[in-house]
Amino acid sequence: MKHIVSFSGGKDSTAMLLKMIEKNMQIDEIVYFEVMATKNLGAEYPEMYLFLDQIDKYLIKTINKKITRIKTKISFEEQFYKIKQKNKHKGEIYGFPYTISAWCNDRLKMRAINEYYKKQGEHIRYIGIAYDEPKRLAKLQENARAPLEEWKMTEKDCLEYIKKKGLYNPLYDKFKRLGCWFCVKQNLDSLRILRKDYPELWEMLLKWQKDSKIPFRPDYSVKELEEKFKKEEEKYVT
Numbered sequence: 001m002k003h004i005v006s007f008s009g010g011k012d013s014t015a016m017l018l019k020m021i022e023k024n025m026q027i028d029e030i031v032y033f034e035v036m037a038t039k040n041l042g043a044e045y046p047e048m049y050l051f052l053d054q055i056d057k058y059l060i061k062t063i064n065k066k067i068t069r070i071k072t073k074i075s076f077e078e079q080f081y082k083i084k085q086k087n088k089h090k091g092e093i094y095g096f097p098y099t100i101s102a103w104c105n106d107r108l109k110m111r112a113i114n115e116y117y118k119k120q121g122e123h124i125r126y127i128g129i130a131y132d133e134p135k136r137l138a139k140l141q142e143n144a145r146a147p148l149e150e151w152k153m154t155e156k157d158c159l160e161y162i163k164k165k166g167l168y169n170p171l172y173d174k175f176k177r178l179g180c181w182f183c184v185k186q187n188l189d190s191l192r193i194l195r196k197d198y199p200e201l202w203e204m205l206l207k208w209q210k211d212s213k214i215p216f217r218p219d220y221s222v223k224e225l226e227e228k229f230k231k232e233e234e235k236y237v238t
């Protein structure tokens with residue numbers, strides 16, 4: 001039976017992977033699903049790709065394996081500009097997903113995940129869900145395991161553990177939660193960082209908003225966010 005670690009680069013799955021290695025548990029494959037923003041640009045910040053390379057080096061050294069990186073077949077941008085074929089919105093582009101039941105999770109990420117696991121036959125998958133995430137733990141599939149629960153490792157424990165191991169993702173110095181840089185579910189603080197530290201990505205978001213009938217968030221379009229953040233900066237300077 002194949003034992004597959006589902007790795008996201010976040011603190012929980014990193015802690016799970018490192019601890020599994022420490023405990024000498026069977027690991028046949030480590031899989032990372034990469035959402036694409038455009039055909040050639042990933043959905044993660046550059047620091048994440050550097051971190052994945054760092055983890056690869058550690059894996060080669062310890063278990064002689066590398067992460068299997070699987071890109072989503074279709075990018076966020078491609079789906080964004082696809083024309084809807086059904087109901088009253090027929091003929092319109094998809095535009096930004098709504099925050100509830102966001103199409104990106106289903107059409108991009110879950111499709112790639114399901115397709116991959118279908119090909120694996122009988123297997124056990126290891127998911128990085130912390131001890132203090134009971135709602136997510138309750139939804140685990142039959143063939144999935146969450147060893148962090150068994151080890152009683154909370155989200156905080158995971159962060160401390162990866163720091164101790166010297167394999168800490170520097171994105172946690174900026175963000176509380178990691179995800180796609182264009183995620184419609186991220187909070188205002190993350191968006192302020194996106195605009196300030198990654199202006200070329202922010203520009204892309206502004207451009208997408210021009211084409212999307214659906215606002216980026218229920219409360220703000222990207223243009224409105226730009227105005228809001230600009231005002232905040234001006235207030236801070238004066």
Ligand code: SF4
Binds near residue numbers: 104108180182183184
């Ligand atoms: S992190 Fe956000 S943008 Fe990325 S797939 Fe999930 S919901 Fe969509």
